[in-house]
Amino acid sequence: MTAVLTATGIGLSIGKTTLLDHIDLTLKSGEMVAIVGPNGAGKSTLLRTLSSDLRxxxxxxAxxxxxxxxxxxxxxxxxxxxxxxHVTVSFPFTVEEVVCMGRGSAALASVQTIVESAIDEVGLRDLRHRELPTLSGGEQQRAHFARILVQLACGEAAHGPGLLMLDEPTSSLDLRHQIALVEISRRRARQGTxxxxxxxxxxLAVRFADRIVxxxxxxxxxxxxxxxTITPDIIRRVFDIEVAVAKxxxxxxxxxxxxxxxIHS
Incomplete structure (x- = not known):
């Protein structure tokens, strides 16, 4: 598999506070990786650094x-x-309009099939004409996921398999739609993403990932x-809890x- 993303010795400090400390990570085409850890571990900071949102x-x-x-x-x-x-849309855009935003500068007519497919894949066809602020948090999350799928598809049509990055994508989703998101992501990975x-x-990370960081x-x-990675010893060291891991x-x-x-210290 080809390396899509490579992080070499990355660190991030703000003032005297170290947010990321010498991280090496390689992500390959077709691979699914989950980042886990307790609150404040630096998970979202790492993802934002890998995405170029942070330097x-x-x-x-690379x-x-x-x-x-x-x-x-x-x-x-x-x-x-x-x-x-966290993605907040206060303007009364419909679900379909939000999903269409993923096309970037591409003409709508050229990507209409991609938009339709993404709306169907996340299960929002019956809500496509609803204004986003009127939906539940989970429904809004699914609309934004569909928007990202359109963006990914447009890029991959031009440049081949790309990179899909998700920051706590299931936080607002019920169990059914958590599983659906995992399956959608897995389909993209099979295509080389x-x-x-x-x-x-x-x-969920175990179900989602080939690798867990x-x-x-x-x-x-x-x-x-x-x-x-999901062992009693690692969980004890990282999360400060005792737990049995079954198979x-x-x-x-x-x-x-x-x-x-x-674990009480």
């Missing part, structure tokens, strides 16, 4: 072999699509398969929240 104080981030800050905003938009953690997401739910205090504590019949780890116990 690292140290180290380099997208498709080129320094990410050497790409113009228009060039970046055609090669990586990012769904931010590199996918990376910040997730809080460890069980575990963070604590701005540093990467573990980076590997779900079996390698499904096919060997995938999972946690039972009822058995979790906080």
């Amino acid at each position: 690292a104080s140290r180290g380099t981030v 997208l498709m072999g080129r320094d990410i800050h050497a790409w113009s905003p228009a060039e970046l938009a055609l090669r990586r699509a990012m769904l931010s953690q 590199a996918v990376i997401a910040v997730l809080h739910d460890l069980n 575990v963070m604590r205090k701005g540093a990467v504590i573990a980076d590997g398969t779900p079996v390698e 499904t019949e096919d060997g995938a780890p999972y946690l039972l929240p009822q058995g979790m116990q906080q």
Whole structure:
């Protein structure tokens, strides 16, 4: 698989506070990676740095072999699509209008099929003419996800498989739509898209990811398969909880929240 994104020794400091500490990370075409960790671990900061939204104080981030800050905003938009953690739309745009925004400068007629497909894929056809502020938080999140899918499709049509970046994309979604988002992301990965997401739910991360990057205090504590990273020892060190990790019949780890116990120092 081809390396789509490479971070080498990146660090980020603001004043005397270190937000990211010497992180190395490579993301390959067709790979799905989850970033997990406790609140304040630096997960969203890392994703924003990898997307070029933030500039690292140290180290380099390369997208498709080129320094990410050497790409113009228009060039970046055609090669990586990012769904931010919080997206607020106060104007009375309809769902369809919001999804169409993902096309960028492309003529609407040329991408209408892509727009229709994205709306259907996230299950919003019956709400396509509703104004976004009138929808629930989860419905709004799905509309923005569809917008990002349109952006990704337009870029990949011109330049081949790109990068899909998701910052806590399931935070407003019910269980059904969390699973749907995972399946949609997996379909993109099968087509060669590199996918990376910040997730809080460890069980969902196991279902989502080929690799899991575990963070604590701005540093990467573990980076590997779900079996390698979702272990009692790593969870104890990172989340300060005791928990038994069970395995499904096919060997995938999972946690039972009822058995979790906080570690008191």
